[in-house]
Every structure is written in structure tokens, then in C-alpha cells.
Amino acid sequence: PKVMIEAYRLLIARLEEHGPDWNYPIHLGVTEAGDGEDGRIKSAIGIGSLLNDGIGDTIRVSLTEDPVHEVPVARAIVRNQDRDSGPSSLPDDITATTKPCWDPFSYRRRLSNVLEINGLDLGGDKEFRVLTTQTKWDALAHKIEKMGDFKPEIIVEESKVMEVDPRSNAAVERANALDVPTLVTVPDGINMEVVPAFRLLASRMTSAQPILLKDTLQPDEGASRDFLTTLLTASRNIGSLICDGIGDAILIQGEKAPGQSLRISYNILQAAGARIFKTDYVACPSCGRTLFNLQTTTQKIREATGHLKGVRIAVMGCIVNGPGEMADADFGYVGGAPGKINLYVGREAVKLNIPEDEAVGRLIDLISEHGKWVEPPVRETAEI
Numbered sequence: 001p002k003v004m005i006e007a008y009r010l011l012i013a014r015l016e017e018h019g020p021d022w023n024y025p026i027h028l029g030v031t032e033a034g035d036g037e038d039g040r041i042k043s044a045i046g047i048g049s050l051l052n053d054g055i056g057d058t059i060r061v062s063l064t065e066d067p068v069h070e071v072p073v074a075r076a077i078v079r080n081q082d083r084d085s086g087p088s089s090l091p092d093d094i095t096a097t098t099k100p101c102w103d104p105f106s107y108r109r110r111l112s113n114v115l116e117i118n119g120l121d122l123g124g125d126k127e128f129r130v131l132t133t134q135t136k137w138d139a140l141a142h143k144i145e146k147m148g149d150f151k152p153e154i155i156v157e158e159s160k161v162m163e164v165d166p167r168s169n170a171a172v173e174r175a176n177a178l179d180v181p182t183l184v185t186v187p188d189g190i191n192m193e194v195v196p197a198f199r200l201l202a203s204r205m206t207s208a209q210p211i212l213l214k215d216t217l218q219p220d221e222g223a224s225r226d227f228l229t230t231l232l233t234a235s236r237n238i239g240s241l242i243c244d245g246i247g248d249a250i251l252i253q254g255e256k257a258p259g260q261s262l263r264i265s266y267n268i269l270q271a272a273g274a275r276i277f278k279t280d281y282v283a284c285p286s287c288g289r290t291l292f293n294l295q296t297t298t299q300k301i302r303e304a305t306g307h308l309k310g311v312r313i314a315v316m317g318c319i320v321n322g323p324g325e326m327a328d329a330d331f332g333y334v335g336g337a338p339g340k341i342n343l344y345v346g347r348e349a350v351k352l353n354i355p356e357d358e359a360v361g362r363l364i365d366l367i368s369e370h371g372k373w374v375e376p377p378v379r380e381t382a383e384i
């Protein structure tokens with residue numbers, strides 16, 4: 001979503017250069033978002049970030065699922081935006097003196113100091129860390145060892161995180177005066193939306209303190225929301241900030257189920273490109289040109305390759321647009337003709353016209369030939 005967000009912002013900036021009558025309505029969409037929770041998260045990050053910036057007049061959510069499943073997601077993204085677009089007015093002295101710390105047109109992670117919590121490095125160029133509350137940690141304690149890649153890493157109450165109201169000069173000065181790296185965050189309950197609050201905090205932290213991002217500053221309000229609303233709100237808020245280069249750790253508060261809140265945390269980090277812990281899939285939404293059943297094939301490929309951490313696989317329905325839209329996938333599975341599949345390494349077609357019933361196996365062979373295949377681990381995993 002980073003590239004999509006930057007491209008739309010650039011389009012608006014270029015249109016504005018041409019004068020006020022170049023105010024064409026803008027249509028937003030994240031193509032090749034894929035399916036399931038990951039597809040919904042990627043869509044919410046891309047479309048939600050831009051709506052949050054005030055960009056966009058129509059939207060389309062494109063999932064590799066039956067089209068009827070796209071509409072509720074699109075409606076929820078718009079509903080979330082309507083709910084959370086209240087003004088976040090700031091005192092004039094703050095707006096006049098604060099310089100944004102991020103570049104809207106190109107990604108660069110904000111510089112921050114490194115500190116160690118619970119034996120884990122955080123900040124700087126270290127991995128984004130996943131925090132949870134003591135209550136959720138306790139609820140999961142009996143199965144943490146079996147949670148594989150979805151493990152909680154740090155208990156927020158033990159992190160010594162410092163709450164800083166970014167509108168308060170005194171609070172900001174206190175945090176900037178600390179001479180040891182300290183994790184900082186925005187306090188719950190303040191009357192600001194999440195994205196502007198954290199952008200302001202990041203811009204005013206001249207001392208490069210690492211930042212803990214939150215999905216909501218009103219955690220109690222989330223209790224009455226359905227899962228989709230919570231998922232899309234968290235994805236928009238945290239994903240949008242990560243795409244601006246802001247943040248070093250995350251805490252999901254809106255989702256109350258302990259395991260589910262961790263799954264959302266890691267999936268948002270992966271979708272935003274901040275921490276890769278599983279295979280990444282790019283899949284087209286299918287159309288009249290699609291040459292095979294995209295949903296069942298994507299599922300088959302996912303089952304065979306879902307353990308290849310960091311490998312990016314594109315599943316595209318045709319060669320007309322598929323190769324051009326595979327982004328930077330490592331391998332591509334593309335419909336070449338009815339019943340025939342072309343396999344790609346990067347953007348190069350390396351195996352042509354493979355019978356469809358052999359193609360998943362040949363894809364695995366290709367991944368092996370390029371040294372990216374590992375056997376799936378045999379391990380006991382916990383349901384989350």
C-alpha cells in the first residue's frame with residue numbers, strides 16, 4: 001500500500017499545480033490485495049489512509065473472493081471514515097512551529113533510538129515489536145510457546161512507556177529532555193484522532209524517542225464494535241502511520257480477544273511491509289479474462305507455500321494485465337491460455353503453457369530451484 005498511497009498523493013499534488021479547476025473526483029482502489037483478512041487489511045491501509053488525508057470520492061475494494069464480499073468491506077471503510085473524521089484542531093502556536101517529520105511522497109522510516117525491553121531490541125532499524133496488556137498475556141500464558149509467529153513480545157505495563165499528550169508543550173519538553181531512550185505513546189482518552197495525534201507526537205519528538213502506536217485512543221468504545229469494523233479501523237490507523245515511516249512498536253486495544261488481537265497486530269505489520277513473518281500473496285480480483293478458478297487455485301497455492309517466510313507469490317488470472325500488476329513478487333503463477341499456466345521469476349516468464357493440474361507442483365519446483373523452498377515445519381500449534 002505504500003506505493004499506492006504515495007502515488008495518489010503525488011497525483012493530487014500535480015493536479016493542484018495546474019490550478020483550482022483541476023479538481024477532478026478521485027477513485028481509490030487497492031488492486032491485487034488478495035483475499036481473507038490480509039486482503040481486507042491491505043485495502044483498509046491503502047484506501048483508509050487516503051480517505052484520512054481527505055483524498056478520494058469513490059472507492060472499490062478488490063478481493064480475490066466473490067464480488068459480493070467486497071461491498072461490506074467497502075461500506076465499513078467509508079463508515080469508519082465518517083465516524084472518525086472529526087476535526088483535530090490544534091493551538092496556532094503548535095501548527096505554526098511544528099514541521100511534519102514525514103515525507104508524503106516517499107517512504108523513509110523515522111529515525112529513533114534503540115532500547116531493549118524484555119531482552120528485545122526496539123527502535124532504530126530494529127523489527128517492529130508487538131505489545132499486549134498484562135491481562136491478555138495472562139490469558140494466553142498457557143499456550144504462548146505454541147503460538148509460533150503470533151507470540152506477544154512485551155507486556156505494555158512492564159515497558160515503562162511514557163504517555164505524552166502531543167498538544168502539551170510541557171509534556172513534549174519533558175519527553176525530549178530525557179537522556180535515556182524511552183518508549184513514548186499518546187495517552188488514551190484525549191480528544192484527537194489516532195493518525196493526527198501520532199503524527200504530531202512524532203513530529204515534536206526531537207529527541208528521537210521510539211514510538212508505540214495504538215489502533216485506538218478510546219479503547220472502551222471498541223467493545224461494542226463488530227470484528228470487521230475493529231479490524232479495518234486498526235489497519236487504517238496503524239498501517240497509515242507505518243506507511244508514513246512512523247512507529248517502532250504496536251499495541252492493539254480495540255480487539256478484546258487476546259489471540260485475535262495478536263493475529264491482527266502481526267498481519268498489519270506484514271501488510272504494511274514492516275515485519276515479514278509469513279508468505280506474502282498478491283492476487284488479482286479476477287474478471288472476464290480470468291483463465292482459471294482464482295479462489296481455489298490461490299487457496300491451493302497458499303496451502304502448499306504458506307510456510308515460506310518472506311517469499312512473495314503473485315497469482316494472476318491472465319497474461320494481459322497480470323505480469324504488469326505483480327508488483328515486486330518473487331514468483332508468479334499466471335493464466336497463459338485456457339487450461340495452461342505460465343510461471344514467472346520476478347517479471348520474467350520462465351515456464352510456459354504448463355498444464356493447469358501440474359502447475360502448483362511446478363511452482364514449488366521453481367521455488368526450490370531458486371533456493372527459496374524449505375520443508376514445512378512439523379509442530380504443534382495453538383488455535384488463535
Ligand code: SF4
Nearest residue numbers: 284287290317318322
Ligand atoms: S484476469 Fe487479468 S485483467 Fe482480469 S483482473 Fe486478473 S490480471 Fe487483471
